[in-house]
Amino acid sequence: MSKYKMHVLVCGGTGCISSESEKIVKNIQECLIQHKLEEEVQVVQTGCFGFCEKGPIVKVLPDNTFYVQVKPDDAIEIVEEHIVKGRKVDRLLYKDPGSKKAIEDSKHMDFYKKQMRIALRNCGFVNPNNIEEYIARNGYYALGKVLTEMTPEQVIDEIKKSGLRGRGGGGFPTGLKWEFSRKSKSDKKYVVCNADEGDPGAFMDRSILEGDPHSIVEAMAICGYAIGADEGKVYIRAEYPLAIQRLQKAMNDAEEYGFLGDHILGTDFSFHIEIRYGAGAFVCGEETALIHSMEGERGEPTIKPPFPSESGFWGKPTNVNNVETFANIPIILLKGADWFRKIGTKKSPGTKVFALAGKINNVGLIEVPMGTTLREVIFDIGGGIKDGKKFKAVQTGGPSGGCLTEKDLDTPIDFDTLVEKGSMMGSGGMIVMDEDDCMPSVAKFYLEFTEEESCGKCTPCRIGTKRLSELLKKITSGQGTEAHLQELRRLSVVIKETALCGLGQTAPNPVLSTLNNFEEEYIAHVKDHQCPAGQCTALLQYKIDPETCVGCTVCARVCPVNAITGERKKPHSIDQKICIKCGSCYDRCPTHAIEKR
Amino acid sequence: MSKIKSFEELKQLRKKVLTHMDIREKGDHIEELVEVRVAMATCGIAAGAREVMNIFVNKIADQGLNNIVVTQTDCMGYCYAEPTVEVRVPGKEPVVFGKVDEEKIQKIIDQYIKKGELLDGVIPMTHKEMED
Numbered sequence: 122m123s124k125y126k127m128h129v130l131v132c133g134g135t136g137c138i139s140s141e142s143e144k145i146v147k148n149i150q151e152c153l154i155q156h157k158l159e160e161e162v163q164v165v166q167t168g169c170f171g172f173c174e175k176g177p178i179v180k181v182l183p184d185n186t187f188y189v190q191v192k193p194d195d196a197i198e199i200v201e202e203h204i205v206k207g208r209k210v211d212r213l214l215y216k217d218p219g220s221k222k223a224i225e226d227s228k229h230m231d232f233y234k235k236q237m238r239i240a241l242r243n244c245g246f247v248n249p250n251n252i253e254e255y256i257a258r259n260g261y262y263a264l265g266k267v268l269t270e271m272t273p274e275q276v277i278d279e280i281k282k283s284g285l286r287g288r289g290g291g292g293f294p295t296g297l298k299w300e301f302s303r304k305s306k307s308d309k310k311y312v313v314c315n316a317d318e319g320d321p322g323a324f325m326d327r328s329i330l331e332g333d334p335h336s337i338v339e340a341m342a343i344c345g346y347a348i349g350a351d352e353g354k355v356y357i358r359a360e361y362p363l364a365i366q367r368l369q370k371a372m373n374d375a376e377e378y379g380f381l382g383d384h385i386l387g388t389d390f391s392f393h394i395e396i397r398y399g400a401g402a403f404v405c406g407e408e409t410a411l412i413h414s415m416e417g418e419r420g421e422p423t424i425k426p427p428f429p430s431e432s433g434f435w436g437k438p439t440n441v442n443n444v445e446t447f448a449n450i451p452i453i454l455l456k457g458a459d460w461f462r463k464i465g466t467k468k469s470p471g472t473k474v475f476a477l478a479g480k481i482n483n484v485g486l487i488e489v490p491m492g493t494t495l496r497e498v499i500f501d502i503g504g505g506i507k508d509g510k511k512f513k514a515v516q517t518g519g520p521s522g523g524c525l526t527e528k529d530l531d532t533p534i535d536f537d538t539l540v541e542k543g544s545m546m547g548s549g550g551m552i553v554m555d556e557d558d559c560m561p562s563v564a565k566f567y568l569e570f571t572e573e574e575s576c577g578k579c580t581p582c583r584i585g586t587k588r589l590s591e592l593l594k595k596i597t598s599g600q601g602t603e604a605h606l607q608e609l610r611r612l613s614v615v616i617k618e619t620a621l622c623g624l625g626q627t628a629p630n631p632v633l634s635t636l637n638n639f640e641e642e643y644i645a646h647v648k649d650h651q652c653p654a655g656q657c658t659a660l661l662q663y664k665i666d667p668e669t670c671v672g673c674t675v676c677a678r679v680c681p682v683n684a685i686t687g688e689r690k691k692p693h694s695i696d697q698k699i700c701i702k703c704g705s706c707y708d709r710c711p712t713h714a715i716e717k718r
Numbered sequence: 719m720s721k722i723k724s725f726e727e728l729k730q731l732r733k734k735v736l737t738h739m740d741i742r743e744k745g746d747h748i749e750e751l752v753e754v755r756v757a758m759a760t761c762g763i764a765a766g767a768r769e770v771m772n773i774f775v776n777k778i779a780d781q782g783l784n785n786i787v788v789t790q791t792d793c794m795g796y797c798y799a800e801p802t803v804e805v806r807v808p809g810k811e812p813v814v815f816g817k818v819d820e821e822k823i824q825k826i827i828d829q830y831i832k833k834g835e836l837l838d839g840v841i842p843m844t845h846k847e848m849e850d
Contacts, residue, residue, distance in 0.1 A: 125741060126741070126771065126772075126775050126788065127741065128741045128742055128745075130742075182741050182742050182744075182745035183741045183742075183744045183745035183748055183787045183788075183789055184745065184748070184789040184790075185745050185748060205758070205763075206758050206759055206760065206763070206792055207755075207756070207757065207758035207759070207789075207790035207791045207792045208759075208792035226748075228749075246742060246746075247739070253731075253735040253738060254735075254738055254739060256728070256731060256732050256735050257732065257735045257736050257737075257738050257739040258739060259732070261728060262728065262729075262732065265725035265728045265729075266725070268725070269724075269725045377719055377721070378719055378721065378722055379721030379722040379723065380722070382721075386722060386723065386724055386725055386727075386728065387723040387724045
């Protein structure tokens, strides 16, 4: 038993740090010293708690008190009231959005109730900079067990039996990949961790590296032993400075403790890891492009086969796995494949981490068993749609995925069901859209992204995505025709069939899935030149309802182009030829007499 | 830190550092544990609540009682009997003990927590909690 009686955990994820969580740590520590409690209460900076919507998070243990949106100045109150006098600080507790009652214990929060944390098991629980806390959580135990009690074949067998599939998006069976790499004959092999997280809105890999870097170090060493490699590389984007810093610290500590380096734990197995930085190109998440980038070449994909497991980094067999996939490895080997198989669905065992973003109440990082429905994720854990608006769609799989609608809400989520529904798992980004979002504009946003991220090597992707985004620009600016819709479909299919790599092959997905699910919205844009969601400025018309208008003249005064005329106390009107659709009148009208259509 | 040279050494180190996380692991499944809540308002602290808490923590550690967790709460209103502690055994009504000192702490652990016997100095609960 440690001498500490209480632990105060402060979130040290990138999100909470930008809301001054480091200052909170400092203030709490100073305040504890003033009260001579520094020997009794331990303050720990952890990784991400996932509840980013309400960060910074401070959690007091053992009573599990969960404080949200804490400011540096609140530190004094937390120490003087809660820690000294045992009185919880009511105003900082999380309030249940339904009952408005304060919830003292994080276990009673809907956000955490339905979650199951495997990949995120240590995030928000351990200090990522302290290797001993990781060891206390059975860290490096799996590595020890593997090196002393299992053959490489047994390790691969266990991973195969677990049914673990690649969490980067493809869903390829991890054990099988390891087996291919093991069977490739070579004097040198590599283990690569793909930390080039590029989907807009996805941040699980960053959070795992920031919150539990040792699990990745351990898993890579295990993989090295299994496939017969003595070198590992982590390919990470340079925009993730905190993740890089914590991973580097973890690697240094692991080496000092003897979990990396030569003769690990007194065995003949040696393994070294090095970090390689990426410049943040989306295509470098594709494994062949990633390998070329690591070699100092342009980040461009090449045709597979040969697969990296035969010929990868410097032409040697290379096993590439994603961060979240690696995070699952140690615990599978500790608890066994049978334990893992019991979680999730038959074809997709285990859990998946999702990054919730968009028009959802609880923006954050969650982990649920595969097979959980979208409704549970969005409404129970995510707390539903912001401002009581109506749910319209959710984009899964980022720019490579598609959107799912109301009718798909009760579909259990796993790799295969999402593909059946015309989307994909991707890395687990979920962007939620409400009734105010215009679907052609959403498709345009994603196509502008892929157009910019296309490496330019193959024509279908380089020119095709440009043409698609041009067509969408026409449609959303009121210059679209019905022929454009046919062209969108035709071109999308051609790109899907002919592009070189995953980026191009999946780039038309947002177009096709929005076209399939919201065709009437596209037709409204091209036929009636209207945007039903009221988002496409070029298609909007502002009109004053003469019944409701009281003639206060506010609109006429705020209009920057003098398009509004009318006498005092009489209904006003807007000259559509002059109106630039800036919306100033709409925002200011005290009687809501102005309609946007 | 010298390098760990075998799986056995890792197991030894794990045993040693396990206690670092004790409070967090306990907090993770607190509803299954016996919770000892020490009243830590000004009156309680003046009457020695902090010492009571320290003694509890040390005794539990010395005897290796992993099913007990010590937390704190604010004034329970029994100022005449401070220091007071409330003991919550899972599945049972909470019991409040008054005028707690080292001797009584031993009795609370040995008789009430281990055997379920009540002892002198129990304060009858005079209030209901809001959520009940």
